[in-house]
Amino acid sequence: MVNYGGNIVVLWEDFVSSIGSIKTKIWCAEIALERHNGQGIYGKVNWCDVVLTVPKSCSFEEVFVTTF
Numbered sequence: 001m002v003n004y005g006g007n008i009v010v011l012w013e014d015f016v017s018s019i020g021s022i023k024t025k026i027w028c029a030e031i032a033l034e035r036h037n038g039q040g041i042y043g044k045v046n047w048c049d050v051v052l053t054v055p056k057s058c059s060f061e062e063v064f065v066t067t068f
Helices: none
Strands: 002-004 007-018 021-035 041-055
Touching: 007 041
Parallel strands: none
Antiparallel strands: 002 007, 007 021, 021 041
């Protein structure tokens, strides 16, 4: 998860069976957050799609991002 122009971006992986192999799909979503009258924070998905497909042998590492 990272701050992207005031929105957050989330990456995650999904394993998919293909003919004779298993692939890893890397998904990405951009979510706009809004505060509504002190009732909480709501999110709207602006965009979501697979950004990369790799063999299952590839690993998805955890990344931590900070902003100042």
